[in-house]
Amino acid sequence: MTGVLSVPLLLASANDFSGAFKFIGNNPHLLLTLSGQQMVLSGAAIGAAMLFGVPLGLVLGHLHKGSFVAINLSNVLRAVPSLGLLAIMLALISFGFLPAFIAMFVLAFPPILTNVYVAVDGVDPQTVDSARGMGMSPFGVASRVELPLALPLIFAGLRTAAVFVIASATIASVVGGNGLGNIIFNQPSYGLAGVLGAAITVTILSLLVQGVLLVAQRYLTPRGLRVTRARGEATALSVAPGGAENLLAAGTEPA
Amino acid sequence: MLAVPGAVLPNFGQTSSCVRNNGLFCWSWFSQHWSDTFGPAIGQHLVLTVIAVAIGFVIAMAASLVAYRLPWAGAGFNVVFTLVFTIPSIALFELLVPATGLTRTTAEIALTSYTLLVMFANFVTGLRGVSADVLEAAEGMGLTRGQRLRRVELPLAIPAIVAGIRVATVTVIGLVVVAAYVDNEGLGVPILQAIQNSSFKTELIAAAVLAVLLAWAVDALLVGSQWLLTPWLRSRRA
Amino acid sequence: MSADRSTAAVAARRDERTPAATLEFDGVSKRYPGASGPALDNVSFTVPAGEVCVLVGPSGCGKTTAMRLVNRMIDLSDGDIRLDGDSVISRDPTTLRREIGYVIQQIGLFPHFTIADNIATVPKLLGWDKKRIQARVAELLEVVSLPPEMAKRYPRQLSGGQQQRVGVARALAADPPLMLMDEPFGAIDPITRDRLQDEFLRLQREIRKTIVFVTHDIDEAIKMGDKIAIMREGGHLVQFDSPAEILTRPADEFVARFVGIDRALKRLTLRRLHDLEMAPVPAAQVGDDAGPVYERVAASPLDELIVVDGEGKPLGRVGADRLQAESRVPDSRLDPVGVTAPETWTLRDGLAMVMTDGNRPLLVLDEAGRAAGVVTVEQLSGALRPNGSPAPTVPERGDPEVSA
The missing domain is CATH 3.10.580.10 (CBS-domain)
Structure with a gap:
């Protein structure tokens, strides 16, 4: 496959990319407007998913109940391709913001719910026990112990959801969810330069959001947990089909 | 008589009233076009997926073995793979077009890129998860480094490895649908076709549902293979 | 009846037994780079073939370090360790390790291997043929008193005590002349530990291996050891003697404190x-x-x-x-x-x-x-009075071979 990336092709693509950057320079207003629309769609979907997913995950994790649903929902729904989901929404509802929004919500909800559940469920039982032993109410335990300790993993879920949703929101313009996809899917009007310019813009957008979320996570993570933050990240994306369970089964015993 | 509001007839041979009315799902149309449209699309979809996951597996495995020995290299891989993973799929596909054109190669480069982070993270977690006692015993009994890797570390990492392959595979099956924009193959093709045909619902739903079913089936297959590969996890605990 | 069978098995084993090795520590030191003092400081002692030498001392005294130097899990800085006169430094570490049984506290059974495969690990590395391996596995299961049907199980289907027996069987598999045991019974409940210790002593009477046994528990040391090496912080060997000698004549204040004010009482454990x-x-x-x-x-x-x-x-x-x-x-x-x-x-x-x-x-x-x-x-x-009844010159193990 590397042979394909030969020198003439690279030169040709360099030409295309300079056109792309020219397009970005010439159309900042258009790109900003479309980025804004895409962010509204993504933000609304992620916000709605958090509105339902975080409390539900907290309650289920606090009670250590519903693990089957909370964990397998992600596995089952991951198999739904974003474009396939948009296609189904198109068939069921038609064009517009609403089908795009619903599709984005369905994509964002599972990683958020699963990560909140796994995070809260996984808080050291001894910590929870000592909190209860000191007389904290169940609400106090959930809000002052479990939630802060679970934050790194919850943020990991949020970041995963954000990656999925921003990527999918680009495609959502095929069903009428406005965004940078309006340019990417309309090469006849904007030319290859426009398509590439929009692709670059959406890439930057996605990286920016990840960066902001990372910084926010660092701020919100209790200081005592920051030392282990790196490890939390590494496992974040592997909160995968039965991943956590299976890894636990392999088991490490403290020396 | 042909005037059905909002629906332009797909130009696939004779039409039933269901198709003319753009009903939610027309079985007859679906079965008519199974062999010329959906069957081949599933085949292409699978081929694209298997190639991407296979290449991704080799790269991720190599990277994770390096990262296992050299943690600083692992941090580097993690950053690179995370960056790639963060690029929206349609953007990555399009950004590759100037270099590799509207080809299967373009599709595979992007698809492979998306498998790396998930597999890498899982492989490393799996390798690092092998208990220190087991490694100590293996070394103490005189297994060489290579023997320890082949006979102890990799087998014990199988659950995590398969978990990584499962997520990667299911993710790729979803992304192959999008790849239809740059490579005219797979179940994304009928979806794009249907969108252009005034949202022909039967074709939209058929292709989307088939993609989901394909992902579930392949995932089940992988779960089954893990079950076969890890007899020691099947037994009940003492 | 089972007693007859096992005596016959013992007799059969005796004929084909690998001779035990003599282990010599000769001025051995170990320094880790960046550490303030040595982990092991000029330690010398000799364990005669077929005896159990217990390395005992508080944590950080270097006892585990000393043991791990023998099979070159770590390499020594100074001095030499010899097995039957041959320096371990000249040996390739992996081949050396295959000739030395190794048992650790956490056992470290391979969870993905059956019990039989776990026991067969070193014989397979040594390239034994299948029949010989099978026969050896069956024999060892009997030696450590596990029923033959355990062979096909996986480690997690066994209790902690059973797993530790498999660990011992695995270490014995290639009939090594020397066994290293790092707190082998440390993670087991006291009742099971006591039973495993007794079983192990009975087994040792049959197989007569040279054994280096690490523990922090002086009672275990007194019970298991033919020789006890008492170590203290900084990697110093303070006393190397028989249990009776250590209880009767502790070399210094440290040893006296370490063996405890109840050492007269402890001496009672040396006789049956x-x-x-x-x-x-x-x-x-x-x-x-x-x-x-x-x-x-x-x-x-x-x-x-x-x-x-x-x-x-x-x-x-x-x-x-x-x-x-x-x-x-x-x-x-x-x-x-x-x-x-x-x-x-x-x-x-x-x-x-x-x-x-x-x-x-x-x-x-x-x-x-x-x-x-x-x-x-x-x-x-x-028997409590030091002079009332003379301290036994040989720790009594009820083995006629010792006094013969």
């Missing part, structure tokens, strides 16, 4: 009840003439008759007063047998039993459960 000169048991069978029996009871420290069956196993007791009133040894209304002790118990166990039983003389049973003798509290406490 059958090592004492026990008084004969006043025993008789049902229906025996009571007259002569009464005289024997009167002469015995035990103020009771022990009624035994045809094999000599106790059925019950009859008080001296009642016996005097009977003409024959009665068969009904016997008092329960009550407190007894197996002859393999240590004097310390025996003393504890006597003291909880109101200082009454103790009825001792042999391994078949027959009444073997009577031990009194005076005899047991007499």
